[in-house]
Amino acid sequence: MSENKKVSLEQLIKKKLEKDGKKNATKEIYVEALNGSITVTNPSDSQRIEFADKTKSGSYVDMMEAYEKLIYDCCPMLHSQELQKEIDVDYPYDTVRAIFDTDEIADIGVKVLNFFESNEEDSDEKLKNS
Numbered sequence: 001m002s003e004n005k006k007v008s009l010e011q012l013i014k015k016k017l018e019k020d021g022k023k024n025a026t027k028e029i030y031v032e033a034l035n036g037s038i039t040v041t042n043p044s045d046s047q048r049i050e051f052a053d054k055t056k057s058g059s060y061v062d063m064m065e066a067y068e069k070l071i072y073d074c075c076p077m078l079h080s081q082e083l084q085k086e087i088d089v090d091y092p093y094d095t096v097r098a099i100f101d102t103d104e105i106a107d108i109g110v111k112v113l114n115f116f117e118s119n120e121e122d123s124d125e126k127l128k129n130s
Contacts, residue, residue: 022116029111033104040074042115047073051113067109068096074112 023044028037043051047070054066072078078095087098096105 025115027115029108031100031104031108033100038075038077038108040071040112040115041076043070043074043112048113064102064105067105068093070112071096071100071105071108 022042025042026039027042029040030037051066051070054069055063072093072095077083078099079092084092084095087095089095089098100108
């Protein structure tokens with residue numbers, strides 16, 4: 001058994017700064033149907049918890065709705081009122097469903113949830129196994 005050592009004030013400060021850096025992180029996610037990448041932000045802890053809560057029923061409908069909300073919330077480009085007007089959506093979260101099909105939503109959603117994973121192939125494999 002290893003001996004517990006006391007945490008320093010500097011370690012706590014460093015941990016807080018690392019956490020803050022992750023809050024503002026962005027990532028490019030390749031979307032095959034667009035033949036390009038979209039920029040997404042790291043989901044917040046509350047967004048991850050909300051996703052987990054929404055999907056705990058195991059319902060595919062709930063999972064897709066949760067992915068749509070997560071993608072919309074984490075992709076600032078989708079918030080464009082001009083975009084929403086052009087694609088004729090009344091409810092902002094419908095923007096995701098208007099642009100992407102079900103498989104694309106699931107793929108993008110998994111990649112957003114696994115924001116800090118270095119290998120996107122792992123994300124694809126997790127989706128296939130879920």
